[in-house]
Amino acid sequence: MRMTRVAATAAAAVLALTMAACGSDDDGGTGTGSGTGTGTGDTAATGVIAKAQSGTLKVGVKADQPGLGLQTGTAYEGFDIEMAKIIAKGLGMQESGIQYVTTVSANREPYIQQGTVDLVIATYTINDERKTKVNFAGPYFVAGQDLLVPTDSTITAPEQLDGKKVCSVTGSTPAKRIQENYKGAQLQLFDAYSKCITALAGGQVDAVTTDDIILAGYASQQQFAGKFKVVGKPFSEEPYGIGLAKDDKASCDKINEILKAAAADGSYKAAWDNTLGKSGTPAPELDTSKLTNCA
Amino acid sequence: MSGNTVLYDHPGPRAKVRNAILTAVFGALILALLYWIYRKFDEKGQFTKVLWEPFLQGDTWKNFIIPGIEGTLKAAATAMVFALAFGLIFSVGRLSEHRWISIPAGVIVEFFRAVPLLLMIFFISFGVPFLIHQPVPPFWSVVIGLTLYNGSVLAEAFRAGIRAVPSGQSEAAYAIGMRKSAVMQHILVPQAARAMLPVIISQLVVLLKDTALGYIVSYPELLQLGVNVVAANYFNVIQAAIVAAVLYIIVNFALTGLANYLDRRTQRRGIRTQKLDPGAAMGNAPGGGL
Amino acid sequence: MPVFSDPANFDAYVSGFMWILKMTGASAALALVLGVLLAGMRVSPVPVLRWFGAAWVNIFRNTPLTLIIFFCYFGLYATLTISLSDDLILNNFWLGVVGLSVYTAAFVCEALRSGINTVPPGQAEAARAIGLTFSQTLRIVVLPQAGRAVIAPLGSVLIALCKNSTIVGTIGLLEASNIMKQLINDNGDQVILIFLVFAGTFAAVLIPVGYFFGWLANRLAVKR
Numbered sequence: 001m002r003m004t005r006v007a008a009t010a011a012a013a014v015l016a017l018t019m020a021a022c023g024s025d026d027d028g029g030t031g032t033g034s035g036t037g038t039g040t041g042d043t044a045a046t047g048v049i050a051k052a053q054s055g056t057l058k059v060g061v062k063a064d065q066p067g068l069g070l071q072t073g074t075a076y077e078g079f080d081i082e083m084a085k086i087i088a089k090g091l092g093m094q095e096s097g098i099q100y101v102t103t104v105s106a107n108r109e110p111y112i113q114q115g116t117v118d119l120v121i122a123t124y125t126i127n128d129e130r131k132t133k134v135n136f137a138g139p140y141f142v143a144g145q146d147l148l149v150p151t152d153s154t155i156t157a158p159e160q161l162d163g164k165k166v167c168s169v170t171g172s173t174p175a176k177r178i179q180e181n182y183k184g185a186q187l188q189l190f191d192a193y194s195k196c197i198t199a200l201a202g203g204q205v206d207a208v209t210t211d212d213i214i215l216a217g218y219a220s221q222q223q224f225a226g227k228f229k230v231v232g233k234p235f236s237e238e239p240y241g242i243g244l245a246k247d248d249k250a251s252c253d254k255i256n257e258i259l260k261a262a263a264a265d266g267s268y269k270a271a272w273d274n275t276l277g278k279s280g281t282p283a284p285e286l287d288t289s290k291l292t293n294c295a
Numbered sequence: 296m297s298g299n300t301v302l303y304d305h306p307g308p309r310a311k312v313r314n315a316i317l318t319a320v321f322g323a324l325i326l327a328l329l330y331w332i333y334r335k336f337d338e339k340g341q342f343t344k345v346l347w348e349p350f351l352q353g354d355t356w357k358n359f360i361i362p363g364i365e366g367t368l369k370a371a372a373t374a375m376v377f378a379l380a381f382g383l384i385f386s387v388g389r390l391s392e393h394r395w396i397s398i399p400a401g402v403i404v405e406f407f408r409a410v411p412l413l414l415m416i417f418f419i420s421f422g423v424p425f426l427i428h429q430p431v432p433p434f435w436s437v438v439i440g441l442t443l444y445n446g447s448v449l450a451e452a453f454r455a456g457i458r459a460v461p462s463g464q465s466e467a468a469y470a471i472g473m474r475k476s477a478v479m480q481h482i483l484v485p486q487a488a489r490a491m492l493p494v495i496i497s498q499l500v501v502l503l504k505d506t507a508l509g510y511i512v513s514y515p516e517l518l519q520l521g522v523n524v525v526a527a528n529y530f531n532v533i534q535a536a537i538v539a540a541v542l543y544i545i546v547n548f549a550l551t552g553l554a555n556y557l558d559r560r561t562q563r564r565g566i567r568t569q570k571l572d573p574g575a576a577m578g579n580a581p582g583g584g585l
Numbered sequence: 586m587p588v589f590s591d592p593a594n595f596d597a598y599v600s601g602f603m604w605i606l607k608m609t610g611a612s613a614a615l616a617l618v619l620g621v622l623l624a625g626m627r628v629s630p631v632p633v634l635r636w637f638g639a640a641w642v643n644i645f646r647n648t649p650l651t652l653i654i655f656f657c658y659f660g661l662y663a664t665l666t667i668s669l670s671d672d673l674i675l676n677n678f679w680l681g682v683v684g685l686s687v688y689t690a691a692f693v694c695e696a697l698r699s700g701i702n703t704v705p706p707g708q709a710e711a712a713r714a715i716g717l718t719f720s721q722t723l724r725i726v727v728l729p730q731a732g733r734a735v736i737a738p739l740g741s742v743l744i745a746l747c748k749n750s751t752i753v754g755t756i757g758l759l760e761a762s763n764i765m766k767q768l769i770n771d772n773g774d775q776v777i778l779i780f781l782v783f784a785g786t787f788a789a790v791l792i793p794v795g796y797f798f799g800w801l802a803n804r805l806a807v808k809r
Contacts, residue, residue, distance in 0.1 A: 063524055063527065064523055064524060064527030065527070070527060070528065071524045071527070072528060073354060073357075073358030073359070074358055102515070102519075106766060106770055107420075107421065107512070107513070109770075109773060110420075110421045110424070110773065111430075113424075113773065114424035114429075114430040114431075115429075116424075116430035116432070165673050170754075170757070170763060170766070171766060171767065171770050186672070186673035186674070187757075188677075188757050189757035189759075189763075190755070190756070190757060191510070191511075191523075191755060192523050192527070193527075194523065194526040194527045194530065194532055195532055195659075197530065198532045198533065198659065198663070199658075199659075202339065202663040204658075204662065204663050223345065224530070302628055302709050302713075302719060302723065303629075303630045303719040303722070304713055306630060310630070314632075317631045317633070317634070318632065318633045321633050321637070322633050325633075335664055335665045335666070336664055339663075341664060405788070405792050405795075406784075406788050406792075408791075408795075409744070409787050409788040410748075410784040410787050410788060411748035411749070411751040411761075411762065413751045413754070413762045414751065414761075414762055414780065414784055415784075417762070417765070417766060418780040418784070421769055421776060422769070422776040422777055422780050425776050426777065500646070500647065504647070504648070504650070505649070507649035507651045507652065508651065508752075510651075518649065518652070522652075532659065533659050533663075536652055536655055536659070540648050540652050543647060543648055543649055543652070544643075544644060544647045544648060548643070548647060551647075
C-alpha cells in the first residue's frame with residue numbers, strides 16, 4: 001500500500017461524505033429544514049409552485065397499497081398517483097416531470113420537513129399534530145378507520161376486539177388509535193400492510209385495521225375474493241390531505257384551487273373511476289367547502 | 296484445518312458400523328423433518344401455482360428483483376470501499392503515538408461499533424438532516440451507516456493484525472532507517488491486511504447482508520423491492536422472501552468464493568512469508584465478526 | 586431532557602431496553618448450546634453430521650437476519666403453526682429469540698471451530714493414544730482449551746447479538762429501536778437528543794462488556 005493510494009482513498013472518503021452532506025438536492029431551494037415554519041417571506045420563490053415551474057416535482061407516495069399507491073414495475077399507479085397527475089397538470093407542468101419517491105407512514109413528515117419530497121400524497125390524514133409540522137391542502141378524500149376480517153368472522157365493531165389479535169403498521173395513526181382506545185386488543189405491528197394481509201389470510205391475526213379505502217383495495221384483489229370483508233362501520237374520520245412544507249401557503253392555496261377545478265371538470269371522478277372505482281364503488285363527491293384554509 | 300483428522304482415529308470395523316448407524320438415523324430424522332415442513336407448506340397452500348408464478352415471469356425479475364439486487368450491490372460496493380478506507384485510517388490513527396489522534400480515533404471506533412446499525416441508519420436519515428439542513432438521500436443513509444459500523448469493526452481487525460506482526464519486523468525496519476509512516480505502509484499494513492483477510496471478508500459479507508436494513512429508509516434494495524413491493528403486487532410475501540433469501544445466499548457465496556480465490560492467489564505468489572494467527576489476533580477486537 | 590421527563594416516554598424507553606436485555610439473555614443461552622452442538626457436528630467423524638453443521642452455518646450466516654426473523658413469524662409460526670405462547674407479544678418475543686439463536690449459533694459454531702484449531706494437534710493425538718474416544722477427546726481435552734481461546738470472539742458474538750436483537754422490531758416487538766422511532770416520530774424537534782440517549786445506552790453497556798471479555802480472555806488464556 002503506497003502513500004499515494006492511502007491518500008487517494010482518504011480523499012475519496014472525504015469527498016463522499018461531502019457529497020452526502022450536500023445531498024441530491026442541489027438547487028438548495030428548501031429552506032424548511034428547521035421543521036417549524038419560520039418566516040414566510042421567501043416562499044413565493046422556493047415553494048412547490050416554483051418547483052413545478054422548474055419542470056420537476058418530487059412526490060412522496062405509497063408503494064405497497066393497491067388502488068391508492070402501488071409500485072408496479074417502473075411505474076406507480078392508484079388514486080393518489082392520479083391526484084399527483086391532476087396537481088402537476090394544474091401547476092402547468094408535464095406528468096413526466098413527476099418523480100415518485102416511495103414513502104412509508106413513519107417518514108412522511110420528515111420527508112417534507114427536510115425537503116426530500118416536495119409533496120406527499122400517500123393516504124396522509126390531516127390532523128392537528130401533523131399540522132404543526134407540515135401544511136395540508138385538501139382533503140381530496142375522506143376515509144375512515146375500519147376493520148378487515150375474514151368473511152365468516154363475528155367481529156362487527158372495534159369494541160369486539162377485546163382479546164383479539166389485530167394487525168396494523170408501525171407508526172401509523174390506526175395503530176395508535178387501537179393502542180389508545182381499544183386497550184383490550186392485542187396489536188400486531190409490521191412494516192407493511194401486505195404482511196398484515198398475509199397474516200390475516202393465514203389466521204394469525206383476527207383483523208387488519210386501517211382506513212376503509214385501503215382495506216377495500218385489498219378485499220377487492222381477486223386472490224382474496226370471497227375471503228375477506230370490510231366491516232363497514234368506520235370509527236374515525238380520516239381526511240386525506242396533500243402534505244407540503246409548513247411555510248408554503250401560496251402553493252397550498254393553489255393546490256386547493258386545482259382540486260376545486262378537478263371536482264368541477266370531472267377529472268376527479270375520472271381519477272376515481274380508473275383506480276379505486278374499478279371495484280364498482282361510485283365516485284364520492286369532493287366537498288370543496290371543506291378544503292383547508294392553508295393556515 | 297487439521298482438527299478433522301486429528302480428533303479421531305481412522306474408523307475400524309466397529310466404528311464404521313457405528314458411523315453408518317448414526318448416518319442412517321440422523322439422515323432419516325433430517326429427511327422426516329424436511330418432509331414434515333413440505334407437508335405443512337403444502338397444507339397451507341404455499342405451493343399454489345399462482346403464488347410462485349410471478350417468479351417465472353421476466354417482468355417480475357426485470358422490474359423488481361434485478362433492480363433490487365442492483366440496489367443492494369451498489370450500496371454494498373460503495374460502503375465496502377469506504378469501510379475499508381475508514382478502517383485503515385482509524386486503525387492507524389488508534390495506533391498513533393500522539394494521544395490527540397489515538398484517543399479520538401479510539402472513541403469514534405468504540406462508539407460506532409456499539410450502536411446498532413438499525414438505529415444508526417434511522418438517525419442518519421431522519422436526524423442528520425436537522426443538523427445539516429439538507430435531506431440525506433436513502434442511498435447515502437445506508438452507505439454512511441454501513442461505513443461507520445463496518446469501518447469501525449475493520450479498524451479493530453486491522454489494528455489487531457498490525458499488532459500481531461512480530462515486533463522484530465518493525466525494529467528491523469527502523470534499523471535500516473525507515474520512518475514511522477514508511478514502516479506502517481511497507482511493513483505492517485500489508486501483512487496485517489493479508490493476515491486478517493478471512494476476518495475482513497466475513498465482515499464484508501456482514502456488510503452486504505446489512506444492506507437489507509435499507510428498507511427502513513425505503514432504499515430500494517432486494518428486500519424492499521423483491522419482497523415488500525412484489526408482495527404488494529402479488530400477495531406472495533412468503534414466496535418472495537424465500538426467493539430473496541436464496542439470492543442473498545448465492546451472492547454471499549460468490550463473495551466468499553472470490554475472497555478464497557484471492558487468498559489462494561496471494562499465497563501461491565509466495566507473498567505470505569509467515570503465518571499470523573487471525574483467531575488470536577481478533578481477540579483484541581471485540582464487537583467484530585457479525 | 587424534555588422528551589424523557591414525560592413518564593410515559595421514560596417508561597417506554599425502559600421497557601424497550603428490557604426487551605433487548607431479555608432477548609439477548611435468552612438467545613445467548615440458546616445460541617451457545619446450539620453452537621456447541623453444531624461445532625461438535627462439524628468436527629465429528631460422521632459425514633452426515635458434518636454436512637448438516639456446514640449447511641446450517643452456510644445458510645444462516647449468509648441470510649440477512651431480517652429475513653430469518655421474518656421466516657420465524659411467517660414460516661415457523663404462520664405456516665408450520667408452531668406457536669410459542671398464546672400471548673401475542675410473548676409469542677413474537679420467543680419467535681424473535683428462535684431467529685436470533687439459530688443465526689447466532691452459526692457464528693458461535695465458527696468461533697468454536699477456529700478455537701478447536703488453535704489446540705495443538707499433539708494434544709488430540711496424545712488423547713487418542715491413551716485410548717480416549719472422539720467425544721472424550723473433545724470434552725476432556727480439546728473443548729476446555731478451545732473454550733478459553735474463543736472467549737474474546739464469543740464476547741464479540743454476544744455484543745453483536747445484543748445489537749441484532751433490535752431487528753426483532755420488524756415483527757412488531759416494541760423493543761428499543763421501535764420505541765426510538767416512535768419517539769422521533771412524535772418529537773421531530775428533539776431527534777438528536779433521542780438518538781444520543783438510545784445510542785448512548787447501547788454504548789454505555791456494550792463498550793464495557795467488550796473490555797470485560799478482552800480482560801477475561803487475557804486472564805484465562807492458555808499459556809503455551
